[in-house]
Each structure stands twice: as structure tokens, then as C-alpha cells.
Amino acid sequence: MSDFEKLGIVVKYEFLKHIRRRRLYIVLGIALLVELLVLILIRLLSGSFPSDVMVMAAALTAGPSLAAIGAIFFAGDAIAGEFESKTGFLLFVNPIKRMVLWAGKYLAGFIAVAALIVFTYIIVVIALLVIYQEVPVEILKSFGLCLLYASAVLSVTFFFSAVSKGSMGATVMSLLFLFVICGILESVLGSTGKPYWYILSAGGDSITMVFGSIQELLSSLGMTGQFGNMMENFKPLDIGLAAWGMVIYLVVGFVASIWISNRRQLA
Amino acid sequence: MGDSIIIENLTKYYNDFLALDKLSLRVPEGENIGLLGPNGAGKSTTLKILCALIRPSSGKVYIDGVDVAEQPEKALFSIGAIIETPEFYSFLTPEDNLSYFGRLRGMKGEVLTRRIKEVIALVKLEKWSKVKIEKFSRGMKQRLALAQSLLHDPPILILDEPGLGLDPRGVVEFREIIADVGKEKTVFFASHQLNEVTLICNKVAIINNGQLLIYDSITALEQKYQSLEQAYLQLTGGNVE
Numbered sequence: 001m002s003d004f005e006k007l008g009i010v011v012k013y014e015f016l017k018h019i020r021r022r023r024l025y026i027v028l029g030i031a032l033l034v035e036l037l038v039l040i041l042i043r044l045l046s047g048s049f050p051s052d053v054m055v056m057a058a059a060l061t062a063g064p065s066l067a068a069i070g071a072i073f074f075a076g077d078a079i080a081g082e083f084e085s086k087t088g089f090l091l092f093v094n095p096i097k098r099m100v101l102w103a104g105k106y107l108a109g110f111i112a113v114a115a116l117i118v119f120t121y122i123i124v125v126i127a128l129l130v131i132y133q134e135v136p137v138e139i140l141k142s143f144g145l146c147l148l149y150a151s152a153v154l155s156v157t158f159f160f161s162a163v164s165k166g167s168m169g170a171t172v173m174s175l176l177f178l179f180v181i182c183g184i185l186e187s188v189l190g191s192t193g194k195p196y197w198y199i200l201s202a203g204g205d206s207i208t209m210v211f212g213s214i215q216e217l218l219s220s221l222g223m224t225g226q227f228g229n230m231m232e233n234f235k236p237l238d239i240g241l242a243a244w245g246m247v248i249y250l251v252v253g254f255v256a257s258i259w260i261s262n263r264r265q266l267a
Numbered sequence: 268m269g270d271s272i273i274i275e276n277l278t279k280y281y282n283d284f285l286a287l288d289k290l291s292l293r294v295p296e297g298e299n300i301g302l303l304g305p306n307g308a309g310k311s312t313t314l315k316i317l318c319a320l321i322r323p324s325s326g327k328v329y330i331d332g333v334d335v336a337e338q339p340e341k342a343l344f345s346i347g348a349i350i351e352t353p354e355f356y357s358f359l360t361p362e363d364n365l366s367y368f369g370r371l372r373g374m375k376g377e378v379l380t381r382r383i384k385e386v387i388a389l390v391k392l393e394k395w396s397k398v399k400i401e402k403f404s405r406g407m408k409q410r411l412a413l414a415q416s417l418l419h420d421p422p423i424l425i426l427d428e429p430g431l432g433l434d435p436r437g438v439v440e441f442r443e444i445i446a447d448v449g450k451e452k453t454v455f456f457a458s459h460q461l462n463e464v465t466l467i468c469n470k471v472a473i474i475n476n477g478q479l480l481i482y483d484s485i486t487a488l489e490q491k492y493q494s495l496e497q498a499y500l501q502l503t504g505g506n507v508e
Binding site for chain 1: 281312315318319320321322339340341343344346348350351352353354355356358359363364366367368370371372373399412415
């Protein structure tokens with residue numbers, strides 16, 4: 001049997017594990033809730049939906065942005081879990097290269113996250129069609145960037161899963177890295193006018209930025225106070241560079257996680 | 268007939284701790300060999316190296332003539348193993364888990380489905396075959412572990428304390444299954460239960476501090492030391508767990 005056939009088997013059963021777990025449905029439920037909240041709150045607080053479809057599309061990307069949380073939840077235990085819960089004693093004694101196992105787990109995680117992303121973009125498209133009877137073509141670019149962002153977060157989480165003793169540690173480290181460390185760095189760099197495209201969270205911002213700059217979107221939503229003034233200092237994000245930044249995280253994170261995992265021993 | 272398992276000058280350090288000290292042993296094809304020793308003697312470490320779960324610091328191990336370090340996938344093809352107290356994927360059923368592992372070993376279709384039913388029946392888990400493993404007791408998981416080790420009908424079985432967590436009836440049933448399949452297979456079997464080893468194996472290797480103390484038939488040891496228990500106690504310095 002070829003490595004490719006074995007890869008297919010690993011993807012199938014690892015994805016089956018995602019389907020049987022509650023966390024996939026919880027994240028899907030949260031994404032649906034977030035989209036509903038965006039629709040309800042904008043209508044309630046502004047009295048009507050924005051006149052520009054691009055602004056509404058940008059606001060609705062709050063749902064797809066949850067792909068990062070999905071990726072962290074799906075990948076946190078992918079490697080660490082095999083060592084922590086001792087399932088590796090059964091999996092690793094099968095005649096399969098470890099690299100094929102990790103690649104299969106990555107692909108299964110990606111399929112699960114992609115399902116979440118597709119689900120949220122379907123909601124976005126339906127909402128825009130109902131409200132504006134049109135969908136901006138930029139949504140395709142946003143969708144592609146969202147897939148890339150999820151892949152990069154998945155790789156980074158795989159890296160933390162490879163170096164962590166336990167799944168919880170990997171999940172917490174990934175959340176801290178993405179939402180605290182990257183968030184702080186991006187804010188500091190952005191507000192001081194420095195380039196921040198190489199920060200992973202900027203990749204997440206690019207999903208929204210395809211619909212307009214952050215300043216345009218904030219003023220369209222009536223956010224012109226102190227927060228709006230602060231954001232005016234933000235240097236516009238170069239989406240092309242941000243995409244390259246995500247590719248770097250994707251490749252480096254994945255290669256590093258495989259290299260480290262192959263050296264781990266199940267003692 | 269040749270040797271199914273060859274262990275040559277096997278040494279393993281865990282940082283500064285010497286777990287295996289130039290251990291050498293040969294398990295002939297078709298024989299059932301018990302691996303005995305106190306806690307920390309190096310039994311599990313030996314079996315984990317045989318299953319390519321950990322790498323030796325030095326020395327070689329061969330499964331059916333295949334160097335485990337050089338060609339782990341090829342070596343693992345010939346073995347079925349239970350190492351320590353393995354866990355299954357708790358969100359999947361026994362059928363799902365066995366199907367996963369069976370397919371990774373090249374089994375598929377009707378052959379795999381039939382074999383899964385056979386091994387599940389062998390370990391008496393028929394009623395639980397479609398229940399998620401999160402509901403299983405320790406003993407039930409151990410039964411399923413035996414089923415997965417036999418799934419692909421391997422010529423070599425490597426078992427590390429397979430009776431752990433089983434109730435007395437389960438221990439007897441386990442012993443009968445291993446003794447039965449052991450008639451046609453090579454079994455390398457680590458255990459603390461001397462009576463279990465006596466009933467399943469014809470030869471034993473006793474190790475301590477990572478070194479081989481003796482490797483002989485149970486009959487010869489009983490003649491020399493009066494009983495296997497006495498042999499174990501005297502050779503390991505009365506260090507009984």
C-alpha cells in the first residue's frame with residue numbers, strides 16, 4: 001500500500017473523529033450566533049443596515065474569523081493527544097510513517113475548519129442577498145484569505161501541539177500566541193506606523209480588509225470617537241504581504257511540527 | 268526455523284538513567300517466551316524499542332530479520348502488540364477503531380469486516396461493538412486491545428502486561444486466547460504474573476537493571492530452583508513487587 005493511500009485512510013478516520021466530537025458543532029453554533037448578533041446589533045444600534053454592501057460584508061466576516069478558534073480547537077490535541085492519552089501506543093505500532101500520520105491529521109483538521117468557513121460564508125452570502133440583493137466579488141478574495149489564515153493558524157497550533165506535553169497546554173499556548181501576543185504586537189506596530197503584515201493576526205484582519213480600509217469601515221459604522229481617531233494612525237495593511245506572511249506561518253509551522261513530532265518518543 | 272525476534276547489545280539511556288544494559292536475546296519462531304523482571308527492570312523499554320516507539324541508545328533489534336530502526340514500517344507489519352495500557356479513540360466505536368487500524372495494515376472490504384467481527388467475538392465484546400469507547404471500562408479496553416493486536420493475524424505478538432485491568436474471569440479468558448493463538452505464533456510476553464507466564468510460555472527471560480539474568484526453559488528453571496517463583500526471587504535478589 002502506498003503512502004498516499006495510507007494518507008487517505010488517516011484523513012478519513014481523523015475527520016471522522018472531528019465529526020463525532022461536540023466541538024465541531026459548538027464552533028458552528030457559535031459562528032451562527034455571531035452572524036446573527038452582527039445582523040441584529042447593527043440594525044438595532046444604527047436603525048438600519050449600512051447603505052454600502054461592502055461595509056456590511058466586512059462586518060459579517062466576524063463569523064469566518066472564528067475559523068482561527070476552530071483551527072486551534074481541532075489541532076490542539078492532534079499531536080500532543082497521541083502522547084498524552086496513550087492512543088499512540090496503538091496508532092504508532094501500525095506500519096505507517098509518522099510523517100504521513102501528521103500530514104493526515106493536518107489535512108483532516110483543515111477539512112473540518114474549511115467546513116466551518118464554508119458554512120459561515122454561506123450565511124454571509126445569504127444575508128447580503130436578502131438585504132442588498134447583491135454580493136460583492138471581493139467575497140471570493142476574503143474566502144481565499146480566510147482559508148489561508150485558517151491553514152496558518154492550524155500549522156502554528158500543530159507546532160505548539162508538537163512541543164507540548166498535553167493538549168490543553170497546546171491549545172492555551174496557541175490562543176495566547178494568536179490573540180494576546182500577536183494582538184499586542186499588531187496594535188503596537190500598527191499604531192506607531194510600523195509595518196505589521198508579518199504578524200499572524202494581521203492575516204486575520206486581511207479577511208475583512210478586502211472590503212475597505214479599517215478607517216473607512218469604522219466611519220461607515222459610525223465609530224468616529226476616540227477609538228476611530230486611534231485607528232487613524234494605523235498604517236493600511238498590505239493584503240498581498242499579509243498573505244505571504246500567512247504562507248510563511250503555514251510552511252514553517254507545519255515543517256517544524258513534523259520535524260519535532262518525528263523526534264518525540266512514546267516512553 | 269529462524270529467530271522471529273533478535274535483540275543485540277541493546278542499550279537505552281533515559282537521560283542519565285541506564286534502562287537497558289547491552290541486552291541480547293533471541294526469540295525463535297513459533298515459541299512463546301515470557302519476559303520477567305521487577306519494576307524498572309527494562310521490560311517495557313525492550314518491548315517499546317521492538318515496536319519502534321522509542322529509539323535505542325545503541326544496539327540493534329530485528330523483527331523477522333528486519334532492522335526495526337532502519338525499516339520500522341516493514342518490521343511493524345509482522346507484529347501485533349499491546350504496550351502498557353493503551354487507549355483507543357474514545358469518540359469512535361470498537362468497529363471504527365479496528366477498521367482504522369486494519370486499513371492502515373492494508374485490510375479492506377469484506378475481509379476486514381469479517382475479521383473485525385471475529386476478533387470482537389473472540390474477546391466477547393459483540394454487544395459493545397457499536398458503542399463509543401468513552402463508555403468502556405479499563406478491562407473492556409484491554410479486551411479490545413487484544414482484539415486489535417490479533418486483527419491482522421500477525422505472526423508475532425508482543426504483549427506488555429496484557430492482563431492488566433481485567434477481572435479474574437477476564438484474566439482466564441485472556442490466557443486461554445493467548446495460549447490458543449500462541450500455538451501458531453511467536454509470542455513475546457512481559458508479565459508480573461508468574462502463573463500466567465507458566466501457562467502460556469515454554470521459556471522465560473528474567474532481566475533486572477536492564478541486564479539479562481537468565482534465559483531458559485521453565486522446566487529447566489523449575490529443576491534448578493524448585494519453582495519459577497524461586498528462580499525469579501533468587502535471581503532478582505528477592506526484589507518482588
